[in-house]
Amino acid sequence: MGKRIIPRARGKGSQRYRSPSHRFLGKVEYFPFGNMAGKVMDIQHDPGRSAPVAIIKTQDGKEILHIAPEGLRVGDIVNYEGEVTVGNVLGLGKIPEGTKVFGVETYPGSGPKLCRSSGVFAQVIGRSGSNILIQFTSGAVKEIDARCRATIGIPAGGGRVEKPWVKVGKKWHALHARSKIYPRAAGVTMNPVDHPYGGKSHRPRPSRTVSRNAPPGAKVGSISAKRVGKRKGS
CATH class of the missing domain: 2.30.30.30 (SH3 type barrels.)
Structure with missing residues (x-):
């Protein structure tokens, strides 16, 4: 059984995701x-x-x-x-x-x-x-x-916003003051147990469309999208 993805864990409202x-x-x-x-x-x-x-x-x-x-x-x-x-x-x-x-x-x-x-x-x-x-x-x-x-x-x-962060630690401290997660790992870099996009060794492009009736743990990416990517032609 897979683990709960971050959007589902955030909905529980634990101290990890609650504003301090x-x-x-x-x-x-x-x-x-x-x-x-x-x-x-x-x-x-x-x-x-x-x-x-x-x-x-x-x-x-x-x-x-x-x-x-x-x-x-x-x-x-x-x-x-x-x-x-x-x-x-x-x-x-x-x-x-x-x-x-x-x-x-x-x-x-x-x-x-x-x-x-x-x-x-x-x-x-x-x-x-x-x-x-x-x-x-x-x-x-x-x-x-x-x-x-x-x-x-x-x-x-x-x-x-014009001043660059320069160091990752400075941005971490700034976002940590508001209980924001940083840095964030991409779904394709995770294990299969952590995310629906995980478990690929060569990091292929994942399927970004998902059904509107998909279960909460699988509802990631473009939800019930009519189209994805740039529109071709005029």
Whole structure:
């Protein structure tokens, strides 16, 4: 009897595949609606995120985590419903066209949901009735309620993907912090007991199509594909 393949073992939800949330700083969110202000107490690295996190503290002692934009420093004041400056949080309806934003809410009060990774932002491009049109770096355009809030600026750490890993150990430590498996062995290099593609000495090209009704352990590759490979001709 063969062993369970990794996708099946992952579904069990053991510690090997579970996200180590106990290492993370916490949830990034916004204060409730209202004209509030807070001071940036510190900017820290979060193992669960690609962008640094700013710790915001209000005068009454409440603390909250924000994704730190480029240019934000310790000691700066972050305002809600204030001026259109880097780090402030405003409703999309109050942000002028052409402004770069991140941490966009999907509905009023949802908290930051869109554009949260380092260097990823959206741009306000127009209005459609009571909604605001924002364009992502991919070119896609989304229509969102004008009452939804967003942070002005671009998340810090935008050049992260341009720096090469150089050493395998560095990438292993980075992915291990999020409980990601690295390096990953190809199925054709495994033994027959470990994977349906295993057991071939000369590594032939495996059959990549599999029936939709195949058992879970055999459902690997292209599942119920109509065609595989590049399309020939025009």
